[in-house]
Amino acid sequence: MTDAIDLAQRAVGAAEGDGVEAVVQAERSGFARFAGSEVHQPTLIENVSVFLRVIRGKRVGAAAANRVDDEGLRELALRAGEAAEASPEDPDLPALAGASALPEVNGNDEETAALGPADQARLAADAIAGAGEMPVYGFFTSGTTTVAVVTSAGFAGEQTSTDTLTLALAATDGASGYAEQTSWAVREVDPAGVAREAVELAGRTANADELPPGAYRAVLGPYAVGELLQYFAYDAFSGLALLEERSYLGGKLGERHFDEKVSIADDALDPRGLPKGFDFEGIPKQRVPLVENGVLRGAVWDSASAARAGGSQAATGHAPPPAMRRWGPLPFALSLAGGEAESVDELVELVGDGIYITRLHYLGIVEPRQGILTGMTRDGTFRIRDGRLAEPLVNLRFTVAVPDVLADVPGLTRETTLTNEAAFYDERFAYGALVPAIATARFGVTGNGGPPGI
Numbered sequence: 001m002t003d004a005i006d007l008a009q010r011a012v013g014a015a016e017g018d019g020v021e022a023v024v025q026a027e028r029s030g031f032a033r034f035a036g037s038e039v040h041q042p043t044l045i046e047n048v049s050v051f052l053r054v055i056r057g058k059r060v061g062a063a064a065a066n067r068v069d070d071e072g073l074r075e076l077a078l079r080a081g082e083a084a085e086a087s088p089e090d091p092d093l094p095a096l097a098g099a100s101a102l103p104e105v106n107g108n109d110e111e112t113a114a115l116g117p118a119d120q121a122r123l124a125a126d127a128i129a130g131a132g133e134m135p136v137y138g139f140f141t142s143g144t145t146t147v148a149v150v151t152s153a154g155f156a157g158e159q160t161s162t163d164t165l166t167l168a169l170a171a172t173d174g175a176s177g178y179a180e181q182t183s184w185a186v187r188e189v190d191p192a193g194v195a196r197e198a199v200e201l202a203g204r205t206a207n208a209d210e211l212p213p214g215a216y217r218a219v220l221g222p223y224a225v226g227e228l229l230q231y232f233a234y235d236a237f238s239g240l241a242l243l244e245e246r247s248y249l250g251g252k253l254g255e256r257h258f259d260e261k262v263s264i265a266d267d268a269l270d271p272r273g274l275p276k277g278f279d280f281e282g283i284p285k286q287r288v289p290l291v292e293n294g295v296l297r298g299a300v301w302d303s304a305s306a307a308r309a310g311g312s313q314a315a316t317g318h319a320p321p322p323a324m325r326r327w328g329p330l331p332f333a334l335s336l337a338g339g340e341a342e343s344v345d346e347l348v349e350l351v352g353d354g355i356y357i358t359r360l361h362y363l364g365i366v367e368p369r370q371g372i373l374t375g376m377t378r379d380g381t382f383r384i385r386d387g388r389l390a391e392p393l394v395n396l397r398f399t400v401a402v403p404d405v406l407a408d409v410p411g412l413t414r415e416t417t418l419t420n421e422a423a424f425y426d427e428r429f430a431y432g433a434l435v436p437a438i439a440t441a442r443f444g445v446t447g448n449g450g451p452p453g454i
Helices: 004-014 070-086 117-130 191-202 222-236 239-243 303-309 322-327 344-351 402-407
Strands: 019-035 038-056 059-065 136-151 156-172 175-183 214-220 264-266 288-292 334-336 354-367 372-385 388-393 396-401 417-420 432-435 438-448
Touching: 004 019, 004 038, 004 070, 004 136, 004 156, 019 117, 038 070, 038 117, 059 070, 117 136, 117 156, 117 191, 136 191, 156 191, 175 191, 175 354, 175 372, 175 417, 191 372, 214 222, 214 344, 222 239, 222 334, 222 354, 222 372, 222 402, 222 417, 222 432, 239 303, 344 354, 344 388, 344 438, 354 396, 354 438, 396 402, 402 438
Parallel strands: 214 354, 334 432
Antiparallel strands: 019 038, 019 136, 038 059, 136 156, 156 175, 214 438, 264 288, 264 334, 354 372, 372 388, 372 396, 396 438, 417 432
């Protein structure tokens, strides 16, 4: 792969300004997709991109490119400088990252980095074999990414990460089940086991019934919890959203609004997740407590939002990739602490009468200040009766206030699962949520959708 830090240093050297920042993202990855139990549409990517920011006075300009020769870098620097001259002044312009001690993190696995197209196809074939006779759809993907950040203020850092994901949807007419596994080490992923889990679930979803709209007690599996929490967190736990008064945290910090069993952090240093040592500005990653025993504690910050907040607020290492920088700081390593339940079956017993939800899909943010989301359940929704899973249900439409879902939580499983939350658009940036299954006293169903299946 490209020598990312050398390229970032060359990009900084090509620019003129009062401050310069270069971010290089280098990627080598592959997808082995499968549909109807046949491997198809393999995708191989080798790419490098350079993002350059130039500061002149209080003005900032940015530009991005894929050309990495000297002429390409000179053109990039020229465009970033012209953008700076044309930009309005920013009175809250933060200083660039300087030299700092970086935390040591895991997250770069040699075996995963060595996977080639033939290996990816073989692992996809393992998933197909694990599905047996039922058609299965999905993919196996693995990749190696290197991020280098260099600033004229003295920061120079590079980190290489690996990631892998197996996703399987077992589906026929009127039946479907979903499963996934993600990790930074391929040895932690079992494609055949993922497919078997999806097939076992699909086998219980045929002849699904409808459900009247209403508020139900519910058990949410880890895939559903991860998706719900991530969408809620984009606004709720963003320092910029807090400043712009579109965060649920507004006026509530220090108050208990969730069940005391609920503790949430953003922790990119946890080796159980997809670890990172610094963000895309060169700020060292910090573990940030967001909710402690139901009490709202804080948000994540990048340099720009921290400077705008003023006072003692400092960046926490949460600047997103350049393609997402306009959104401000984002929590990409969410961790919901587990509870005391030994199994999902124990949560089902706690709920007694309600619904079980494997997965959520088509999520949308309705009202960020109240944490209201809408979407649909998919690929494994069941009625709970007398403390046991009963008949399968069609895909259900829902609208919930996430704070209501987390306000009364009868239980959480002790075991947590790393769920993938990345969509693999733009440059590869793997992230996920480390979550248990939960039981909640309130989940709002608004209507019925189609049956499970293709």
